[in-house]
Amino acid sequence: xxxxxxxxxxxxxxxxxxxxxxxxxxxxxxxxxxxxxxxxxxxxxxxxxxxxxxxxxxxxxxxxxxxxxxxxxxxxxxxxxxxxxxxxxxxxxxxxxxxxxxxxxxxxxxxxxxxxxxxxxxxxxxxxxxxxxxxxxxxxxxxxxxxxxxxxxxxxxxxxxxxxxxxxxxxxxxxxxxxxxxxxxxxxxxxxxxxxxxxxxxxxxxxx
Numbered sequence: 001x002x003x004x005x006x007x008x009x010x011x012x013x014x015x016x017x018x019x020x021x022x023x024x025x026x027x028x029x030x031x032x033x034x035x036x037x038x039x040x041x042x043x044x045x046x047x048x049x050x051x052x053x054x055x056x057x058x059x060x061x062x063x064x065x066x067x068x069x070x071x072x073x074x075x076x077x078x079x080x081x082x083x084x085x086x087x088x089x090x091x092x093x094x095x096x097x098x099x100x101x102x103x104x105x106x107x108x109x110x111x112x113x114x115x116x117x118x119x120x121x122x123x124x125x126x127x128x129x130x131x132x133x134x135x136x137x138x139x140x141x142x143x144x145x146x147x148x149x150x151x152x153x154x155x156x157x158x159x160x161x162x163x164x165x166x167x168x169x170x171x172x173x174x175x176x177x178x179x180x181x182x183x184x185x186x187x188x189x190x191x192x193x194x195x196x197x198x199x200x201x202x203x204x205x206x207x208x
Contacts, residue, residue, distance in 0.1 A: 067117020154180025
């Protein structure tokens with residue numbers, strides 16, 4: 001949306017603005033704000049920014065990325081009274097460590113590590129978790145070992161619900177498409193053609 005190569009540059013202030021816009025348009029919908037990269041580097045920072053997103057952004061929950069390695073942070077946020085979620089599988093905040101946007105959990109060892117992370121997230125007090133870009137068998141296994149709600153994005157049909165980025169869904173981008181995403185329209189093509197037609201009509205004198 002902002003022209004960055006990934007999500008790492010986004011700030012808490014930007015997420016608050018996005019959250020406010022969502023809340024204005026979806027007043028009765030349970031909303032979740034993804035905490036930006038670096039905004040939950042310590043438990044204290046996570047609590048501070050979590051409260052900001054709840055109070056200023058008007059969301060119902062916040063979401064971090066990680067499992068056992070951020071157990072103390074998830075636990076601290078939950079104990080502070082902030083409904084918190086986390087994220088397993090492909091973690092966009094760790095895209096460089098993962099070697100890019102690639103399917104995770106392809107080996108038995110990696111799959112088991114992801115499942116253990118999901119269990120740790122529940123044990124830390126989270127209300128739910130996102131499962132991203134793992135084989136469907138791994139997604140199903142994660143959903144079975146936790147009692148909290150799960151939502152799947154590129155992780156098969158398992159989980160409490162399905163997630164698909166709205167801009168991927170409508171085809172708003174013409175440069176990048178996740179392998180697991182399905183485009184139900186091609187807004188980028190429609191918009192580009194509309195601007196091109198406008199330019200042609202202005203140059204030819206047809207418009208105005």
